[in-house]
Amino acid sequence: MILGAVIASLLAACADSVDTPPPRPQFPKWHPKQQRPADRDEQVVDAALAAFDFCRLIDQAAYDRRKGGDTRPVTREPEVKDGKKWCTLYRDGYEDLVYVHDVDPSHAWLRNDGTVVDLAGVKAYQVETRRDGGVSGCAITVPVSFQRAVKFELGMSRSKDCELLRDFATAGAAKLPRDLVYPPDGQDNGRVGACANWVSTTKGENCDPAVEAQVPTGAELILAAGAADPNVECAVFRDAVQKTFGPEFEPIATPGSCYFVEPRHRLQIEAGATANGGAPGEWLADPNKTYKDHHQTRFSGNPGVTFRSTDDREFSLYVSPLGNLDSPGHVRLKIAPQQERGIDDWDRFKTVSTVDVARAHAVMELVMATHFRMAR
Missing domain, CATH: 3.40.1000 (Protein Transport Mog1p; Chain A)
Structure with a gap:
């Protein structure tokens, strides 16, 4: 009877360990650290x-x-x-x-x-x-x-x-008071550096130009570091994005995401490598049918999924560097065309081009081969 009780207890413990997923790691929220420019009185x-x-x-x-x-x-x-x-x-x-x-x-x-x-x-x-x-x-x-x-x-x-x-x-x-106007390169807003090129309705208070950051070795360590600091996420993607899309794309750090922005606003890129995010399989399942054109694929041996927004204005790639689409955490890339600076074109509907989709695939392949070659 004692043996039976012990076996039953062990089986119950095993069942609990299978049915109850481990808690997701928690990381402190990142906040911009660079000094904000001061406005006029x-x-x-x-x-x-x-x-x-x-x-x-x-x-x-x-x-x-x-x-x-x-x-x-x-x-x-x-x-x-x-x-x-x-x-x-x-x-x-x-x-x-x-x-x-x-x-x-x-x-x-x-x-x-x-x-x-x-x-x-x-x-x-x-x-x-x-x-x-x-x-x-x-x-x-x-x-x-x-x-x-x-x-x-x-x-x-x-x-x-x-x-x-x-x-x-x-x-x-020329008739406005000189102490009211700004010179052509003057700081006339609260955005710092490349944050001025971020397509966002914010004042830039939650954005810093990305700084150099060390990318750890190993998928778990990279995802943990990316969850704690978007500068690490930018470092994971910087070389691949600039080699593929062009050097004019500069990284900026925001809470929970890295963006690559360029002065003309034709395209904006969001990138991430984080343990905080959901599993790529969640986007593949997409129970609410929020997206379309879901495809399961692999990048340098790592399982991933690609999909589009229903209006074709955004293309996304989510990859698991842990070898399992259902494991929490992911490496992601999103591209979205934007309204070009200085042109409010009502006749042109912005959609992701075939060329940019191919470039996004190339970026993810290069990132995974560089930092996540050994799939788990």
Whole structure:
């Protein structure tokens, strides 16, 4: 009876060990460590804009250069909309040609979508809107703090030529107080270094340019190090991404992910090697059918899965360096085309190209061969 009790106890213990998975390791949350740039005093900027005559920013000489043979009279009319100053250049009292206004702080992050332009020594951002095969709009924003800006736009009655607007914006920016504008390479936002190229609506407070980090030897150690520090994740992928996609892709560290970003915003890459993440098999099973085109494959002997978002705007690869798709932790790569900086193209639907899919496969193969050659 005693022997039977011992055997029963051992069997129960074995059953518990099989049915109860080991707890996942816990790692402290990583936070950016680099010093954030300081913004200008909000009250000083607000007072300067409140005292400034916005109609001075619409230059009569710029209009005279562009009016051609039209002799109809023009007027500059100030107004206040939602507490913000505006001024509009009208012809014949009704035809709006150009307007300039104080941009609400809630739109400050939008400047990250614009192409940086030099208005005769003043930093600005330009966005051209394209629709139905043509240019339907242009806007030029001149930052005066991290949160505030002065925006120049063409009225509905004018051609949407960015070159035309650039003439007005250059003349107008020259009239802004010098202590309000930034030089072409000035720090006009809270993003540090390559974080300025991250396609994100954040202010950059959770992003650091990646720093060099040592990649440990062994899959378990790499996944643990990656879970604790995204700089390690960037180090795992840096050489492979830059060799395959190009040296213009720079790594940035964010909590839980490494991103590779480039100045033109045409493509953004997310990379990770972490013990915190789920097992690759979870994405293969995809019980909620969130993705499509699931394929099980191998990279340098390691089992993995690839899939697309249902709108074809993202392609992902998840690989298990532990030899089992159902083991927690993974190595991942995601690629997603973005709206090109300075171009708001309504006619072009951004989808992952066949070429970039092939490059993503090449990156993962190189990463696994370099750091995870010995599959478990």
